[in-house]
Amino acid sequence: MTVKAITDEAHFQSELAAAGGKLIVVDFTAAWCGPCRNISRLFDQLPAKYPKAVFLKVDVNSLFIFYRARTKIDRMQGADINGLEAKIQKHYVASLYESGEDYGHGMLDLNTFIQKNQCEYLNESNDNPIVNALSSSGGYLVYDCDEQLIISITFNQLVKISAIKFKAPPSHGPKKVRIFINQPSTIDFDMAESQVSVQDLVLGQKDLVSGSPIPLHFVKFQNVHNMQLFVKDNHSGDETTIIDHLAFIGSPIASTKMDDFQRVSGKKGESHC
The missing domain is CATH 2.60.120.470 (PITH domain)
Structure with missing residues (x-):
């Protein structure tokens, strides 16, 4: 299992659909952000620890979003790997209990x-x-x-x-x-x-x-x-x-699109983490 880099809206939606009821963690990152690059290396190691979850990366900012069934269930901002794992473990355990059975038709x-x-x-x-x-x-x-x-x-x-x-x-x-x-x-x-x-x-x-x-x-x-x-x-x-x-x-009923997300703060070249 590896982190998948999202290229566009269609790719994002296809990954959300394919994941079904699994926990999805999305790293909204930016190449120019030093702390983002630091946590990115640690983020890349998480799929091996949590194989029943899906990890995606979008080059925007250091913002982590958690999804189930195409719906946002939590978020975390900042380069804190311990805080990130705490949230993953919380939702990961819940998703194992809740998604163990396939009900079909997106249910x-x-x-x-x-x-x-x-x-x-x-x-x-x-x-x-x-x-x-x-x-x-x-x-x-x-x-x-x-x-x-x-x-x-x-x-x-x-x-x-x-x-x-x-x-x-x-x-x-x-x-x-x-x-x-x-x-x-x-x-x-x-x-x-x-x-x-x-x-x-x-x-x-x-x-x-x-x-x-x-x-x-x-x-x-x-x-x-x-x-x-x-x-x-x-x-x-x-x-x-x-x-x-x-x-x-x-x-x-709610669904998620990449257009729902804005740059967290600041402009390119400005530190925000």
């Missing part, structure tokens, strides 16, 4: 685009918060006061959602689930029972064991900012509902 696990500090479920437990269920290795979500619960998920940008995944114990996993989108605030249980949902699901125990994607009516989930799930009951009928992993499959 991927949308975990990166979930604004986790804005997510909740009613009567959330301090020991088993919702973030546990948003990672395949992060623990689980449990609610033991009532089989019903409402889960609110907020995305950091508009997304399209084609499927949803629930992984849970077959006896205590969700059975009937009502889905609402783009609500101005978290709905309550009365609203969840009485309002018209976008789609209702009936999950089988096999669905919960396999954690396979459950298709949604894709045309109804084209501009989703938030999603609220009303778990109406579970398979056991008792007061404990457990979700090991909850995932949303789809794609972000």
Whole structure:
């Protein structure tokens, strides 16, 4: 694996498309910038350390951009190899969890685009918060006061959602689930029972064991900012509902073009790093 030098917009877009759900790190550099040249030598060594990521270089400035699914997820400016690797490791680990399965048609696990500090479920437990269920290795979500619960998920940008995944114990996993989108605030249980949902699901125990994607009516989930799930009951009928992993499959609406980037600061010949 090597760093690929980008030559033009078409080349840039083709590399973004080919990477799919992999982490992409782009070095916007400049030949006249001394610190840029110094970190460039170290940057060239990173593909060997992170073979599941894609590393690109654009001769502009010392600016690093991180992408997934053609969408910018982070950035870092300056010639700091330790800071760069810290960000790579953060997003690299996440991308390994989220891109291990090929969903086709440009679809991927949308975990990166979930604004986790804005997510909740009613009567959330301090020991088993919702973030546990948003990672395949992060623990689980449990609610033991009532089989019903409402889960609110907020995305950091508009997304399209084609499927949803629930992984849970077959006896205590969700059975009937009502889905609402783009609500101005978290709905309550009365609203969840009485309002018209976008789609209702009936999950089988096999669905919960396999954690396979459950298709949604894709045309109804084209501009989703938030999603609220009303778990109406579970398979056991008792007061404990457990979700090991909850995932949303789809794609972000925003795309990235090289025209979106400006020179970071200064003119050619001026130091900025």
